[in-house]
Amino acid sequence: MCQEKSEEEIAQNILKSIEREYGFIPVVNQVLSERPDLFIPSANVGRSVFDGKGELEKKFRHLAALSAAVALGAEHCMNVQMQLAAKFGASKNEILETMQIAGVMSMTHAQSYAFRKYKEMFP
Numbered sequence: 001m002c003q004e005k006s007e008e009e010i011a012q013n014i015l016k017s018i019e020r021e022y023g024f025i026p027v028v029n030q031v032l033s034e035r036p037d038l039f040i041p042s043a044n045v046g047r048s049v050f051d052g053k054g055e056l057e058k059k060f061r062h063l064a065a066l067s068a069a070v071a072l073g074a075e076h077c078m079n080v081q082m083q084l085a086a087k088f089g090a091s092k093n094e095i096l097e098t099m100q101i102a103g104v105m106s107m108t109h110a111q112s113y114a115f116r117k118y119k120e121m122f123p
Contacts, residue, residue: 067102
């Protein structure tokens with residue numbers, strides 16, 4: 001029982017930290033935090049990716065995440081990553097260019113599969 005309380009406290013501290021950093025708590029974190037055993041490892045991976053040691057500045061980390069969100073069509077993630085990229089210094093044009101790059105990559109990914117099927121059907 002003591003361990004569960006400890007995990008709950010850890011989860012709450014992580015949520016507070018996320019809210020301080022981002023100004024809000026993303027829905028994914030809100031839902032997962034109901035299960036600290038799942039939330040804590042997930043949050044730690046996120047922290048490592050976005051806040052950990054490495055060569056990329058936070059702006060570029062969030063621009064990369066935005067690019068992935070756009071390519072995947074993850075609307076809510078796009079909103080969050082656009083806000084965070086801007087918060088950490090990305091300009092309007094940097095955000096637009098990131099989204100355009102992601103769109104092109106997404107398009108060519110789809111074309112790669114589609115055109116291979118096309119060649120199979122019409123050699």
